[in-house]
Amino acid sequence: QSALTQPASVSGSPGQSITISCTGTSSDVGGYNYVSWYQQHPGKAPKLVIYEVSNRPSGVSNRFSGSKSGNTASLTISGLKAEDEADYYCSSYTSSSTLVVFGGGTKLTVL
Amino acid sequence: QVQLVESGGGVVQPGRSLRLSCGASGFTFSSYGMHWVRQAPGKGLEWVADISYDERDKYYADSVKGRFTISRDNSKNTLYLQMNSLRAEDTALYYCAKGTQYADYWYFDLWGRGTLVTVSS
Numbered sequence: 570q571s572a573l574t575q576p577a578s579v580s581g582s583p584g585q586s587i588t589i590s591c592t593g594t595s596s597d598v599g600g601y602n603y604v605s606w607y608q609q610h611p612g613k614a615p616k617l618v619i620y621e622v623s624n625r626p627s628g629v630s631n632r633f634s635g636s637k638s639g640n641t642a643s644l645t646i647s648g649l650k651a652e653d654e655a656d657y658y659c660s661s662y663t664s665s666s667t668l669v670v671f672g673g674g675t676k677l678t679v680l
Numbered sequence: 681q682v683q684l685v686e687s688g689g690g691v692v693q694p695g696r697s698l699r700l701s702c703g704a705s706g707f708t709f710s711s712y713g714m715h716w717v718r719q720a721p722g723k724g725l726e727w728v729a730d731i732s733y734d735e736r737d738k739y740y741a742d743s744v745k746g747r748f749t750i751s752r753d754n755s756k757n758t759l760y761l762q763m764n765s766l767r768a769e770d771t772a773l774y775y776c777a778k779g780t781q782y783a784d785y786w787y788f789d790l791w792g793r794g795t796l797v798t799v800s801s
Contacts, residue, residue, distance in 0.1 A: 605787035614791040669727035
């Protein structure tokens, strides 16, 4: 069982918006602004799409945005495209002895 | 070209050891913290270990503490992971990942393609 909880799957049609949630505790997501999100296409390495809750790395589309409320972080993808179909993982720093925890991943299907 | 290239994976028996390497290029390796992250077949990501840019600080996941050792050679732009007392549950694709400059902000903005470690008798 992963330390952070994500929905197993979400889906949306091209052009729509979707949101993926990532729920932790006050020891991780709720306690620090060190939440990041990664996109992973099948057979590929993960790619950073959001860091420090809501910052976008250079080169990442502005269709990707991040936010946090309490112990839950969210990744929103607007204007869905077929190329967005992938697995998405959230991550957070944690005050536990294992310093970084990931969510179990969410499979995004673009219908 | 900014990239990370892992090597050293393979099939190993339970209880044996293996050392992974990760060669870095295209950025000032000696200024960045580095991490190992693994992914068991068909499973999610699991953070394994972290080393500061100057090798002063090292951190490990509870699942590998006491068995794995992270190190780096800044003169060779190379990161290492020494894995001892390997178990079947260590079977995974091991990724090398670039952290942040000097201080740790706990995100990884560059990943290698990974090297596969299979622990089996």
